[in-house]
């Protein structure tokens with residue numbers, strides 16, 4: 008393997024080196040991730056595959072700077088989050104980095120029940136003190152929900168809610184889309200529809216990391232990282 | 244989307260709970276506003292009363308409480324009396340313009356208390372602001388018949404006699420204690436003071452009713468120079484069997500009595516406000532706990548701690564502001580009704596609040612602003628703790644909660 012050029016390294020969307028995460032619960036220590044070294048290049052579509060408890064959510068939370076590693080190094084969107092196990096970016100900076108570069112998608116959609124579809128999509132802009140109604144509408148049209156703009160979550164199907172959540176994750180034009188088991192709550196037909204949407208977004212150049220324990224889904228993704236008991240056992 | 248809209252949506256999501264909290268704030272604010280207005284009106288009326296008095300010194304029997312009227316209202320009799328001869332001695336003191344003797348005492352009935360006020364020409368001269376309703380006239384000093392009714396006293400008599408027409412001069416008032424009627428000579432125009440509640444009779448008639456010939460209960464004194472009240476007061480104290488009260492002392496006592504009654508009422512209002520503030524805190528805190536995951540999602544989509552803090556704080560502020568505006572609106576519109584309720588609550592000082600005709604609650608924009616600022620202050624304070632709790636929630640923990 009050739010040494011990658013320096014500028015290529017810098018342009019990586021996210022990169023972990025020897026990264027570990029230990030959860031402490033009283034005296035108990037849970038090693039959720041151990042010595043993770045992995046990089047995500049722009050435009051890549053990566054699947055993190057592993058059984059329950061393997062550390063998939065933990066990894067995505069670290070990549071999305073929702074949490075910080077307890078050892079090793081992590082860079083996201085050109086910013087050093089942690090180095091040699093020490094946190095280098097304060098919480099306010101991490102919030103901002105997430106606000107500007109990350110899009111999150113969850114199994115249970117997590118839409119705000121009081122807001123309509125288009126308002127849910129606009130929500131992340133609120134934290135940036137921006138407003139872009141037309142882009143929110145455009146994104147909802149893009150995910151096939153142009154006719155559901157003013158519907159509330161309770162008036163939508165699971166598949167529709169997940170599409171709204173995807174539009175919400177895209178509103179800040181993220182460099183990295185993190186999807187944690189996004190099809191865990193929908194039937195296989197809806198799952199395929201949503202997966203096709205991810206495909207299209209990736210074809211447009213979006214970097215995606217999708218965590219799942221669904222081997223069938225993983226088989227359709229080019230790059231698969233196998234995670235087991237907090238370690239990458241294949242595909243780094 | 245804006246913070247305002249998001250906060251409003253969150254509040255309307257839980258209509259009943261938000262509504263009840265807003266209601267409790269509204270009630271507290273309405274009562275606070277009414278009390279503040281009432282208080283201001285009362286002070287104004289007290290000052291006006293003092294100015295009107297034109298009485299600078301009162302001479303009373305020793306041991307007589309400052310507030311003879313309160314004693315009488317409760318059915319008491321003056322413990323001791325002044326001799327009529329004292330009046331002459333007082334009148335002879337230099338610097339005194341008028342020394343007007345009065346005999347005030349009360350007769351208790353089951354449902355009311357009649358207060359008689361025996362007097363002569365000198366009281367009429369002293370109280371030169373008194374006017375009689377058309378057709379009325381005062382009794383003369385040598386008359387042994389005749390009564391003039393205070394305006395409230397006239398109304399009370401009307402009700403008791405089941406009459407609808409106002410009393411007209413020439414009608415008669417039966418006095419059981421005298422076993423004869425007194426001719427009604429006139430009715431006093433409302434003065435806005437306790438004077439409205441009395442029956443005015445010639446001095447000898449009053450002494451007859453209470454069987455105290457040659458005695459009086461007060462001597463009201465007007466000085467040539469009010470500034471001399473202290474000096475002349477000291478001089479009068481040397482007379483035998485008298486107690487001297489200067490008006491500034493009397494006013495001070497009235498104010499002190501009012502202060503302590505007010506203090507109690509304000510204490511109750513502040514407790515009510517504290518309870519509604521805790522209610523607000525509890526409502527918001529509950530909604531914060533219920534929305535743990537929502538807050539986690541907000542953090543995941545880029546919200547910082549400061550955003551979560553602002554949102555929760557804004558929700559609290561909105562809730563108290565809405566309650567405050569509703570409460571103020573109700574209090575201003577229904578100020579008449581509220582005043583009556585408060586007056587009933589302040590029954591112990593009612594006799595000092597003068598006639599029922601006087602309006603005590605005055606509209607003052609400064610009080611509106613003060614009340615609003617106060618309620619916003621409560622919102623700000625009550626919102627801080629829930630807002631801190633919400634902003635301190637760890638986002639990944641928040642998302643893991645079921």
Ligand SMILES: Nc1ncnc2c1ncn2[C@@H]1O[C@H](COP(=O)(O)OP(=O)(O)OP(=O)(O)O)[C@@H](O)[C@H]1O
Pocket residue numbers: 030031032037038039057058059060061062063064065066220639640
């Ligand atoms: N906040 C936490 N505190 C303590 N332990 C945690 C915490 N979050 C995760 N863990 C533990 O870390 C390990 C990895 O958890 P993680 O949620 O990353 O797994 P996962 O691969 O996402 O599993 P699943 O497929 O069930 O979602 C598990 O043993 C889990 O119990």
Ligand SMILES: [Mg+2]
Pocket residue numbers: 063064065187
């Ligand atoms: Mg998981």
